[in-house]
Amino acid sequence: MPMKIFVNLPVKDLSKSMDFFKALGWSFNLQFTDETAACLVISDDIYAMLLTHEKFKQFTPKEICDTSKATEVLTALSFDSREQVDEIVKKAVAAGGSLYAEPKDYGFMYQHSFQDLDGHSWEVFYMDESAIPAG
Known part of the structure; x- marks a missing residue:
């Protein structure tokens, strides 16, 4: 299997984020999508996991970046x-x-x-x- 990349991104509103990326023409793998996470398919080898803040915090002990400041x-x-x-x-x-x-x-x-x-x-x-x- 070729190497793939999964970028994990915290999102405040999963539904709105999914609508945003759908508007760009990208799709979601529903097999890996639920109310806490969505698997954004950018290409055959590039994916982004959109994770609610609560879900994202399960993967890191660090604070979520405030993107308005950094x-x-x-x-x-x-x-x-x-x-x-x-x-x-x-x-x-x-x-x-x-x-x-x-x-x-x-x-x-x-x-x-x-x-x-x-x-x-x-x-x-x-x-x-x-x-x-x-x-």
């Missing part, structure tokens, strides 16, 4: 085009998320970003590997 992590996802990057950000903002940085164009890479309903930061980008500077 960044816990930047989750970066690659897309196949600049248009797809802009579209996912547009969908995120329309679904109640927010921008936290202006798009950046590095020539070989185009990057944009949004925060979800709980302030988790998502970096989305397109990279044209043929345009990466040599050396």
Whole structure:
């Protein structure tokens, strides 16, 4: 079996968070979803477990990050085009998320970003590997 990644994210309102990510076009694996957790399917190998705060606290003795004051992590996802990057950000903002940085164009890479309903930061980008500077 290929390696997969499961990112665990605390959420304040599981139902609203699920609606937010559905608006981005992503789905959920209902086999691993209940009233305390939802398995967000981002791709065949990338998942996010959305966990209520109570459920999340069962996995760590540390405090949950206050995302209005600190960044816990930047989750970066690659897309196949600049248009797809802009579209996912547009969908995120329309679904109640927010921008936290202006798009950046590095020539070989185009990057944009949004925060979800709980302030988790998502970096989305397109990279044209043929345009990466040599050396």
